[in-house]
Amino acid sequence: MTETFTPAPLDRDAVTYVAGHRGLVGSAIWRLLGEQGFGRLVGKSSKELDLKDRDATFEFFAETKPKYVVLAAAKVGGILANNTYPVDFLSDNMRMQVNALDAALANDVERVLFLGSSCIYPKLAPQPIKEEYLLTGHLEETNDAYAIAKIAGILQIQAVRRQYGLPWISAMPTNLYGPGDNFSPEGSHVLPALIRRYDEARRDGHDTVTNWGTGSPRREFLHVNDMAEACLHLLEHYDGPDQVNVGTGEDSTIKEIANVVADVVGYTGQIEWDTTKPDGTPQKLLDVSKLAESGWTAGIGLREGITSTVEWYREHVDSIRT
Numbered sequence: 001m002t003e004t005f006t007p008a009p010l011d012r013d014a015v016t017y018v019a020g021h022r023g024l025v026g027s028a029i030w031r032l033l034g035e036q037g038f039g040r041l042v043g044k045s046s047k048e049l050d051l052k053d054r055d056a057t058f059e060f061f062a063e064t065k066p067k068y069v070v071l072a073a074a075k076v077g078g079i080l081a082n083n084t085y086p087v088d089f090l091s092d093n094m095r096m097q098v099n100a101l102d103a104a105l106a107n108d109v110e111r112v113l114f115l116g117s118s119c120i121y122p123k124l125a126p127q128p129i130k131e132e133y134l135l136t137g138h139l140e141e142t143n144d145a146y147a148i149a150k151i152a153g154i155l156q157i158q159a160v161r162r163q164y165g166l167p168w169i170s171a172m173p174t175n176l177y178g179p180g181d182n183f184s185p186e187g188s189h190v191l192p193a194l195i196r197r198y199d200e201a202r203r204d205g206h207d208t209v210t211n212w213g214t215g216s217p218r219r220e221f222l223h224v225n226d227m228a229e230a231c232l233h234l235l236e237h238y239d240g241p242d243q244v245n246v247g248t249g250e251d252s253t254i255k256e257i258a259n260v261v262a263d264v265v266g267y268t269g270q271i272e273w274d275t276t277k278p279d280g281t282p283q284k285l286l287d288v289s290k291l292a293e294s295g296w297t298a299g300i301g302l303r304e305g306i307t308s309t310v311e312w313y314r315e316h317v318d319s320i321r322t
């Protein structure tokens with residue numbers, strides 16, 4: 001990685017704002033930073049601080065004066081939610097990130113980590129997808145609105161670097177999963193959807209489940225605890241304008257993933273496919289060599305990660321987000 005640097009170690013006693021600290025990614029980062037001795041973590045629920053509210057956001061930054069910010073607050077959803085509510089995914093995300101990044105700049109935040117998503121890359125990008133493929137082709141239609149918001153976020157980080165010389169950075173994770181995920185049948189991503197569908201079918205004795213699409217698209221999945229580790233690693237070791245891909249470097253078809261989930265959950269019935277539901281992009285596999293060269297690779301295997309997520313789901317089934 002050309003822009004690797006050795007910054008001053010992060011100050012564990014500095015105020016660190018994790019935006020979205022109750023979500024899948026934010027909660028994992030919060031846990032990790034806590035374990036790593038960050039003693040002044042700040043988090044606000046969306047009810048306490050709506051980042052779409054510019055005045056409230058500026059007021060919060062002026063009062064709190066964070067030194068570091070991880071921006072893991074966003075409107076997030078699976079393929080159907082993205083396809084059904086493009087206005088919300090564009091407008092809410094643009095407003096949240098512009099407000100948070102403007103307020104961070106106005107309040108001299110030293111380090112910002114902005115989180116985007118692998119859907120920013122062209123729908124038919126060569127695989128595995130390198131960082132430099134950004135803006136080289138058309139986006140996948142089911143999530144173009146969300147992707148444009150995320151691309152604007154990357155550009156804002158780059159613009160702040162260029163205009164103000166601040167060492168702010170962006171990371172682009174692949175599809176994530178793990179404890180604290182959204183298990184809503186309509187709104188979630190595929191892994192939590194499959195875990196819930198198969199576990200309910202097993203529990204209720206159903207002999208058929210129906211998944212979405214054809215099952216042929218290929219996706220790469222990263223456990224959120226690995227994602228949190230990668231975020232801290234980048235904050236400590238990376239300073240460059242290019243977004244950095246975060247993934248495992250391995251992908252599978254949705255059918256293969258569905259079979260692993262069925263096996264782990266103990267579901268033995270039929271699996272059908274509803275091809276009226278969208279497939280999305282045919283393949284999304286990140287080239288993670290930049291991150292690997294900087295010294296970080298994923299540690300949690302897919303089956304191991306799915307197994308612990310199923311355990312988490314069963315323990316929290318009465319309080320999960322639906």
Ligand SMILES: NC(=O)C1=CN([C@@H]2O[C@H](COP(=O)(O)OP(=O)(O)OC[C@H]3O[C@@H](n4cnc5c(N)ncnc54)[C@H](OP(=O)(O)O)[C@@H]3O)[C@@H](O)[C@H]2O)C=CC1
Pocket residue numbers: 019020021022023024025026044045046047049050051052071072073074075076096115116117118172173174175176177180181182189
């Ligand atoms: N999940 C995935 O597979 C992937 C996620 N990412 C990226 O990671 C980041 C986090 O995603 P993830 O953790 O999955 O999402 P979640 O939906 O799990 O969490 C989103 C968080 O954002 C907060 N939030 C939403 N709206 C607002 C608002 N108006 N004001 C303040 N906070 C708000 C929520 O707060 P509250 O709970 O209080 O409402 C919640 O904590 C996003 O940038 C996403 O693009 C990237 C690739 C894949």
Ligand SMILES: C[C@H]1O[C@H](OP(=O)(O)OP(=O)(O)OC[C@H]2O[C@@H](n3cnc4c(=O)[nH]c(N)nc43)[C@H](O)[C@@H]2O)[C@@H](O)[C@@H](O)C1=O
Pocket residue numbers: 077078079080082117118119143146147174175176187188189190191193194211212213214217219254277278279280281284
């Ligand atoms: C992270 C990423 O997430 C989204 O893009 P996606 O990668 O297509 O993610 P997904 O997890 O929703 O679907 C993956 C595949 O799985 C199939 N599939 C089968 N059965 C279910 C199912 O029950 N639910 C869902 N959601 N998908 C299913 C589905 O048809 C598709 O082929 C965007 O929000 C995008 O903006 C983004 O950033």
